[in-house]
Amino acid sequence: ETLKFAFQGALNQLDPYSLNETFTLSALGNVYEGLTRRNENLEIEPSLAESWEVVEPNRWRFHLREGVKFHNGNDFTAEDVAFSVERLHGEGSDLAKRVGSDVKVEIVDDHTVDFVLAGPNPILHYEWDTWYIMDKEWTEANDAVAITSASDTTPNYAALHANGTGPFKLVSHEPGVKTVYEKYDGWWDEATHNLDGVEFTPIGSDATRVAALLSGELDMVYPIPVQDVKRVNDNAGTMAMTGPELRTIFLGMDQMRDELIYSDVKGKNPFKDVRVRKAFYQAIDIEGIKRKIMRDLSTPSAIMISPFLFAKSGDFERLPYDPDAAKALLTEAGYADGFSVGMDCPNDRYVNDEAICQAVASMLARIGIKVDLNAQPKAKYFAKVLASGGFDTSFYLLGWTPGSFDSWNILDNLIQCRDEAGKGGAFNLGGYCSAEVDALADKILVENDPDKRDALIAEAYTLSNNDVAHIPLHQQGLAWGVAEGVELAQRADNQFHFRFVTKN
Amino acid sequence: MFGFAIRRLLQAMIVMLVVALLAFTLFRFVGDPVNQMVGIETSIEEREALRERLGLNDPIPVQFFRFVTDAARFDFGTSYQFRQPVSDLFAKRIPATLELSFMSALFALVVGIPMGIYAGLNREAALSKLFLSVSLVGISLPTFFIGILLIFLFSVTLQWLPSFGRGEVVEVGSWWTTGFLTISGLKALVLPSITLGLYQMTLIMRLIRAEMLEVIRTDYIKFARARGLPDRIVNFRHALKNTMVPVITITGLQLGSIIAFATITETVFQWPGMGLMFLQAVQNVDIPIMAAYLLLTAFLFVAINFIVDILYFVIDPRLRIGRA
């Protein structure tokens, strides 16, 4: 059987280290494998490593699977792992943080590798399911050791070809047009799928993508717009698979500058006042957004992480939707007549991102805040609001999935203090800063006891929630369209792996 | 004729140079390419280093000079998104766009010309008025909307024709892929060609009609009738041929804009051509692709113009001999 599927974005190139982006990693995850992998429920499983243990607090030992062969027939050995770490740290790598730069690799024997750390790190291997192991000989033979950089005039061999150990081989790849995979007969694991091949086409336009599914041309498309879920379900021969996604969508406010860039308030920054932030929070009718914009395909969230990734998330509650209270808070803060503020929003990144921003704008209008919405494609949006753009925003919408599926990633990236240049919480665009939270984060990083760790994390969230550091909105839902007869696993991290597919 | 060709060629080169300058300067201000090349977690120092390596910190004239000399060698650099030479990417995409444009132009001409002739010769006939009114719909609805409605009707509801892509393509030689040789390839061409060609068809039809109306009032047509020539000869050999001169100009220009408008059609039908790549490049601020696309469109346009000028010589003896 051949599976034909489409995704909204393109698989631009095949080098597994050059782009840290969910879809690219997911697509390459069918060809390449990491030392670990995650199953349907996102639990970590052995993959190229059969098992591992922390032999000393700072030394992790990985026992590699024997008899594994790359698609070109080469054997998989410890050499390849060491090589992959080296390459991962090479210039132009986008995934260098997968293995910290202070981590040393020691080859014990052909199938045993030690990782020596500078300090304890309980979550060392959490993101290793997307750190793919490459074949040393193949890479060197094809002169692909250096990771592609845009200034190179000849393309990196690894950007156009792939040689992994995974369940599928790459047959052909035309970036932006079509990618063809074929079943790898020599895979070490037992195949639970029944596919002979897979054909991937990127289809950017939502309507066209849905049409292609409805007309029976494709077996699977994702994502499908939430509004089309019903249509896909009603259509004979197709159905929509929905489920929660790990990504948390939230609003952020510039609390760092002394005067907002985009506002009619001059000389001071209203967002420095927690009452204003709280007013914004309470003005938002999250249920309305859930029902009307997300069509119930979202989970309103009280904290910045998905409940699936944090055991104590049930302890938190959202501030109630209460425009009157919001108005009162504003008045109290001295903005009885409201003020205007510019809002930055992507329009092709998250599910219904622009519609959410518009809805937020009209909700805020009710408490007297005039929002000037600037919604633009993600490339332009990120260029503006991220560090490289000088955090050029006053009020923004952002989504975040912690790559390690762990709260420390959130604290580190989104909540920790940062300086003007972005040192510290690099994606803490609003520049929220609390010494107490930062201190907690440091403790969390090195805490090996899971229960204590969770308690510390809960404390950090409570502190930042009290400060209304951000306004968490919801975890958006996943919606995949599947043709009848196709069964697959929908992982909450929005990765699509062919090994879970059966088609008849 | 030779001198004329040389002169046109020179002008074309100047046009290309100016376009290059425009493309280059405009793109220097669009977004930040570095952000596109690296992942979200790359540090600021790393970004700065990359910026330096790409030459994005060089003085602008240096960058422009590099741009032009490279472009002259068909080297448009490496795409930020795809990490591949832009020229290779385009080489793969050009067949798709050209085949689509060709089919649309064919559709526009094959349907538009006879309708235009008919409407011009039978000004008051009911059928002419019907042609005119119906064709107006073609220019009254935005292309993307027509495309979406066609998909809705023919792909989703009737399931006759595919809604996206080129279908199966066959390689012809080492550098061309064609959809003309397979059933699915031909089927895939139908909807996009109609969507793209509808507007041009309307224009061509109206243009021919208007020209026809004028030409059949000229003295030489009157004289041709006075000579007792049959209507067929008068209408086709004399009138139609004389309408061709302006029609060729406009059609030529329209062909250029077919290629440009393909952007939208390709987006709607996920047609893997240059336009689709360009639009994605705009969204991802992939400067090398954008620059190459603009230069390429300009080049195609200039080339078409050149051909149109040469066609004049073939059609209009006054020029052929007058210039020699």
Added chain:
Amino acid sequence: MSVLDIHDLKVEFPGRKSTFVAVEGVTLKLEAGKVLGVVGESGAGKSTVGNAVIGLLQEPGRVAEGEIFLHGQRIDNLPDKEKRLMRGRRIGMIFQDPLTSLDPLQTVESQLVETIRTHMPFNAKEARTRAIELIDAVGIPDPAERIKQYPHQFSGGMRQRVVIALALCAEPELVIADEPTTALDVSIQAQILELMKKLCEERNVAMLVITHDMGVIADITDHVAVMYQGKLVEYGETKQVLGAPNHPYTQSLISAVPRPDVRINRFPVVNYIEKAGVPTKHIDISTHWLGQSRNYEKANGALLSIKDLEMRFETHGSIIPSRRRYFHAVKKVSFDIQEGETFGLVGESGSGKSTIARLVTGLYHPSGGSILFAGQELTSLKDRKQVLAMRRQMQMIFQDPFSSLNARMRVRDIIAEPIKFHKLASSNSEVHQIVADLLDHVGLGAAAGQKFPHEFSGGQRQRISIARALATRPRFLICDEPTSALDVSIQAQILNLLKDLQEELGLTMLFISHDLAVIRQMCNRIGVMRHGELCEVSDCDALFDTPQHDYTRQLLGLMPSLDLLSRDKLQAV
């Protein structure tokens, strides 16, 4: 039996509000081998008769009454298909303008061959042979070669010959020629008329010649029909009609024709033709506005003095100077015009007459030589004030009354513009007065100022042009073929008006025309031009009586003999 027999023809054009009757009650007969001329002023319905015969009346025109017979067969009510078969085969047609009558994209051969093969059972080769014969017959040298060329490679005269060949190629019984020579030069006109007459006699073809040129009528026709406002007012043998016209319209028409042989003071204007509107007012120059500030210093010597004037046009531009090509339109021309005199310039088309006028008025900048006006060298004037002062003294009246007035401006604004621009009046109301006055003087009446140019006839428009020229209170007036676009009758009125104004205002004039007869009536001295050179300058009478230059003699020889014309009512000087 006569070839063509038109009986009581009425042609109408149904319009939006009313039906316009273009031709009514026309009855004509034409015998084989004879030439019938149809004359009449513009719009009289001449072409309509021709079109009705060949069945090509323009929409929505139709034959409302009457019958047309060709060799006794009724043809006006034939079905379309048979009409088409008759066209070209039995009736040939020649139109006025050879430049536009031929399809520019087809060779002469293909046009001839297709016509021949449409009407005759020839194969391609035979048709080609016949085409070459025809081209030869109409006097084009080297027919086998020339036939392969395109129309634009032929001169105007040759193209008209091709048109004639096309009209004759199926040996029709009747040829209709609608103003066949109006677009051509006098010399070529004579050749073409000669050719047509010859062919007509040789092949025993009947010919209907439509024209408004009395010269053509006198030259080639056997019978003549005079039309006026769609009606046939006179019909008879040419000699009789021209020599002793019966109808007052014919009389007035004939009297208005300028003659080379007699010089008259004023043309007899017969009011039958056109109401000139308000009678022109006499101007007392000493009290009138036009007389104010006319105290120009009397030029010592000539008012206008041209020396070695040269004009070259670049015909082929190039960056390399040696590769540029020039056309020498005016070569070393020198002449003087005295104050108060009228100087005439004649010559064939393209001889450089208009170019000289433009050089004098400053529309072109000369390539060499000098132009002295009232002692001032014009080409060296730099100061804008001085230039304007000069411009004001020189005005021009153009040939084409239809394009010389801005269609989007009211007549009063057209005339007021120069007054305002040169600040010749102190207030708006004064401007108004002056405009009204000027309109009175050119015989239009002040009310005309409210209208737009398109509401006027050609003659009336030319009067507006004159009023505009007068508005700057000029001293020197250039008239570039001011009447060549007009009917003879209207021409007479305009020439009268110019004469009157010149007398009253003491204007100096440069009068350009290709019509020797008109020149003779208007000028004191005459210059003859050819190929950009001035061949001869002499006094008017001397030129006509004792021409010096060969070319002048040739020109005089080409003038149609108007001996037949009635000489009644002419006041010879």
Added chain:
Amino acid sequence: MPLFGNEDVKAAVADRTPEASVEPRRSSMSAFLDSDIFHSFLRSKVTVAAALGTATLFLLALLAPWISPHDPFDLATLSIMDARVPPVWMEYADPRFLLGTDDQGRDLLSGIFYGMRISLIVGFCSVIAAAVLGISLGLVAGYMGGRVDAVIMRIADIQLTFPAILIALLVDGAARGIFGGIDREVFSFWILIFSLALSFWVQYARTVRGSTMVEKNKEYVQAARVIGIPSVIIMVRHILPNVTGPVLVIATINLALAIVTEATLSFLGVGMPPTQPSLGTLISIGNDFLYSGEWWIAIFPGLALALLVLNVNLLGDWLRDALNPKLR
């Protein structure tokens, strides 16, 4: 030698009729009502219908703030809970919203009125800007000739290689790059007008240049020069009024084209922002809801757009034929 056109023949006829010169002047209005153009207008039923249709739509757009049941720009009046209400004749409808609401709870009917207003404003402004630019350059190129002409026409050539869509994408990107975080609501409008004008001016310039080259050789221009009037005044006062006929036709067609192009640009994301939706923005928003059964969000604005453009095009069509002297 003159060729007598039909018009001229008619003038000659008027010449003969004694009344011609003494006829009292009629008012320009009654002259218009009596003119051929007006009558050809009345004769064509389609055109009359198109004119009425256009007038109605223009009026609706003009009066949008007064006749719309809701103010779609006033965000404070929107409630997300009103989102995607179907038109009144369908199930689950809300009588407040005649044609239903869009995904933000905006009343579609009001949205269409306002959207039409914005589409028309964008259309008119860009057409006027393009016409002013094109006419000026065309006049100068045609009148001056030579090098000036060559330069202007080469610029036009270069311009032609960039269709409106490309220009808008470029201008939009460049503007964002240069002005940084621009206020989309304000800038989109100007960017649209700028890009549309930039891509339309060439047509005007070419047409006007062509007619100017014909006109400048006419004798009335020479007459003005003989009087001494400076070139600029000749261009503006004498030539300009004589070359406006075709310009009017182009302008009408361009208005329709501008509205459609604006819609397309909205689809590509560089048109008017959703907070100030034009018809095109409304369609591209509704486009996402075409398959989900909420067809009215795209179809009603689409119909309005098609009606508007169709009517304007029909008028343009008629105008083209009516003003073409060669076809009379």
